[in-house]
Amino acid sequence: MSMPVERPIHCLSFDVEEHFQVSAFWSDARRQEWDRYESRVERNTRLLAELLAKHGMKATFFILGWVAERHPELVKSLAAQGHEVASHGYGHELVTTQSPARFRQDVRVAKKILEDLTGNPVVGYRAPSFSITSETAWALSILVEEGYVYDSSIYDRFRRTESEKRLACGFEIATPAGKIWEVPPSTIEMLGLQIPVAGGGYFRLFPYAASKNFLRRLERQGAKLVMYLHPWEFDPEQPRMDGSWLSQFRHYLNLHKTEERLIALLEDFQFGAIAQVMRPLWLLEHEKRASEALECRS
Numbered sequence: 001m002s003m004p005v006e007r008p009i010h011c012l013s014f015d016v017e018e019h020f021q022v023s024a025f026w027s028d029a030r031r032q033e034w035d036r037y038e039s040r041v042e043r044n045t046r047l048l049a050e051l052l053a054k055h056g057m058k059a060t061f062f063i064l065g066w067v068a069e070r071h072p073e074l075v076k077s078l079a080a081q082g083h084e085v086a087s088h089g090y091g092h093e094l095v096t097t098q099s100p101a102r103f104r105q106d107v108r109v110a111k112k113i114l115e116d117l118t119g120n121p122v123v124g125y126r127a128p129s130f131s132i133t134s135e136t137a138w139a140l141s142i143l144v145e146e147g148y149v150y151d152s153s154i155y156d157r158f159r160r161t162e163s164e165k166r167l168a169c170g171f172e173i174a175t176p177a178g179k180i181w182e183v184p185p186s187t188i189e190m191l192g193l194q195i196p197v198a199g200g201g202y203f204r205l206f207p208y209a210a211s212k213n214f215l216r217r218l219e220r221q222g223a224k225l226v227m228y229l230h231p232w233e234f235d236p237e238q239p240r241m242d243g244s245w246l247s248q249f250r251h252y253l254n255l256h257k258t259e260e261r262l263i264a265l266l267e268d269f270q271f272g273a274i275a276q277v278m279r280p281l282w283l284l285e286h287e288k289r290a291s292e293a294l295e296c297r298s
């Protein structure tokens with residue numbers, strides 16, 4: 001069967017949280033005051049949805065349960081527009097600071113809130129600050145047990161070169177509870193290291209031309225790009241939070257440039273939601289594995 005030549009579709013995702021909930025500015029005292037801060041997440045997320053609609057593209061929104069409870073119409077509207085609603089957990093606590101029981105409760109409650117709002121199953125999870133590491137690998141079993149199909153929380157910037165297959169469609173991780181798909185944000189190999197190029201602070205740090213160059217290189221290697229950004233990164237007017245110099249630098253760097261860079265990205269690349277982009281590859285992978293042919297190409 002011959003396929004028409006099409007632009008490859010990559011994965012675009014947003015972690016939907018308030019500007020005061022980020023890990024860099026976390027403190028237990030501030031956590032107690034969340035309800036007293038000005039909420040800006042709905043306005044910022046709706047702006048993103050408008051940009052996506054203008055370009056006819058869909059994305060995955062990993063939404064905090066805490067945010068979903070306070071902005072139910074936002075969640076419903078994203079789902080109604082055809083975006084993937086996925087889970088960012090409930091309370092934005094790093095997995096590395098949670099017990100397994102607490103983590104289970106956090107991902108269970110968030111999933112239920114989102115599913116009750118949208119009526120659709122929530123299959124994807126992303127941990128706050130990519131905090132699933134080798135020390136918190138137990139979290140993956142819990143995600144399987146709680147009904148998640150894929151995870152996008154492992155950001156190992158020092159990992160060695162992966163196979164083309166792994167780059168192209170994520171990879172399966174076997175856990176005691178069963179298998180889960182891992183969809184890590186894109187990194188590019190330079191000088192033997194995996195340099196993050198896939199979003200957030202790195203997308204704001206590098207000039208757009210450099211990001212585009214990195215991403216094109218990954219695309220030529222047959223990779224599926226997995227990009228991530230946050231609604232607060234599009235809000236240069238957000239109130240400033242107290243924190244360390246480094247946290248402030250990273251959080252506020254180039255906020256006024258993110259919107260124009262995302263527009264350029266949407267013009268230069270084609271994006272969709274993670275479940276939508278990856279599912280055919282996962283099915284293909286299963287079929288091919290069943291027939292002992294282990295190649296996976298999009």
Ligand SMILES: [Zn+2]
Binds near residue numbers: 092127129
């Ligand atoms: Zn987050």
